[in-house]
Amino acid sequence: MVLAKQLIYWYLKNKRELPWRKTKNPYHIWLSEIMLQQTRVAQGLPYFLAFTKEFPTVFDLAKANESKVLKLWQGLGYYSRARNLHFTAKYVAEELNGVFPKTYKELLTLKGVGDYTASxxxxICYNEPVAVVDGNVYRVLSRFFGIDTPINSNKGVKEFKELAQTLIDTSQPGVYNQAIMDFGALHCKPQNPLCHECPLADSCVALAKNQVKNLPVKEKTIKIKKRYFNYIVPVTPQNETVLEERKGKGIWQGLYQFPLIETTKKIGEKELIESKQFTTLFPKETTISLFYNKDIVHKLSHQHLITRFWIVKTEIVNKEMINWAEVKKxxxxxxxxxxxxxxxxxxx
DNA sequence: AAAACGTGGGT
DNA sequence: TACCCAAGTTT
Structure with missing residues (x-):
């Protein structure tokens, strides 16, 4: 296929030197692929270096406790990835003697490994000719072929996967897959793509039709929900405080936070200290003060957390207390x- | 099968 | 500012 050859030619000239491109070790490739899900290379790179240093093999990762894995993952987001990563490391280490599955089909059975990552x-590791379809591939293909099927519709997912599979260079599928992704990331960018110096300009349908900026098509945008968080930060004379693990469904599962009083609308200090949760937490009198003089709005992909941190000085708290020195662990x-x-x- | 899941960079 | 979106997967 001509397109594949052109992409690979471009790639060999322009590719980024990245640590996971020096190896075919499936542990390293797997780790990098999980980290890069919905994540830019620049953001994931330091985490990859930290993980490979701390956990040189899948056995080292399997041995760690989940909290340590999450601590190292802290700041990278989508924490289910870290939990699944750890689960799969244990599975591979304990059930598969540390040997990763070698086929697309078997790789798909691993937790946290979907169609893209298995491909x-x-x-990359086993030369199986299975095409990856990530955000970059959707963009490159939708523009090059002028396809306006929404990429996040069921029809689009199927259509692009089938098309991608027909384009792959079966003699070097790993190189081809990385080539089209790097091309999308660096050249056929979402904004300001470099069409004027594009090796595919002659045959790009979107360029010919002046539709580059309209492709790819994505349907419907999510709506953002607002939540109101009041974090209660206990401070005792013994230099203790309280940290709780977030459990169950929802954001930040497995991470820790101060006791949280969540409300559906803004509340003031009076309502807060009279609330049942507050009075239950503090059996003795307290001195309360707001840490920031304005609300902190923490923005997640699909919700805004309007947050206040309340410093509460008190003698005793009705929860398990820890020393402040333990908090950063x-x-x-x-x-x-x-x-x-x-x-x-x-x-x- | 639509919705949930984080964070940060860019415009 | 607000919105897009980034090497997607799970439920």
């Missing part, structure tokens, strides 16, 4: 980590 690992959301940095800085 990436199978092609726990994995916490970025929202909490930012507060901690400023609070501990101010405190010292």
């Amino acid at each position: 990436a690992i199978a092609s 726990h994995p916490v959301p970025v929202l909490i980590d930012k507060f901690l940095q400023e609070y501990l800085n101010e405190k010292s």
Whole structure:
């Protein structure tokens, strides 16, 4: 296929030197692919280096406890990836003697490994000719072929996967897959693609029809929900506080936070200290103060958390208390980590 | 099978 | 500012 050859030619000239491109070790490839799901290379790179240093083999990762894995993952987001990563590491280490599955089909059975990741690992590590379809591939193909099927519709997913599979260079599928992705990331970018110096300009349908900026098509945007978080930060004379693990469904599962009083609308100090949750937490009198003089709005992909941090000085708390020195050992959301940095800085 | 799941960079 | 979107997967 001409397109494949052109992409590979471009890739060999323009590719980025990345640590996971020096190896076919499936542990490293798997780790990098999980980290890069919905994540830019620049953001994932330091985490890849930290993980490979801390856990040189899948056995090392399997041995760690989940909290340590989450701590190292802290700040990378989509924490289910870290939990699935750890689960799969244990599975591979304990059930498969540390040997990763070698086919697309078997790789798909691993937790956290979907169509894209199975294709990436199978092609890069084992030369299986299975095409990856990530955000870059959707963009490159929709423009090059002028396809306006919404990429997040069932029809689009199927259509693009089938098309991608017909284009793959079966003699070097791993190189081809990385070529089309790097081309999408660096050249056929979402905004300001480099069409004027594009090796595919002659045959690009979107360019010919002046539709580049309209492709790919994505249907419907999610609507953002607002939530109101009041974090209660206990401080005792013994230099203790309280940290709780987030459990069950929802955001930040497995991460830690201060006791949270969530409300559907803004509330003031009076309502807060009269609330049942607050009075239950503190049996003795307290001194309360707001840490920031304005609300912190922490933005997630699909919700805005309007947040206040309340410093509560007290003798005793109706929860398990820990020393402040222990706090930084726990994995916490970025929202909490930012507060901690400023609070501990101010405190010292 | 639509919705949930984080964070940060870019415009 | 607000919105897009980034090497997607799970439920």
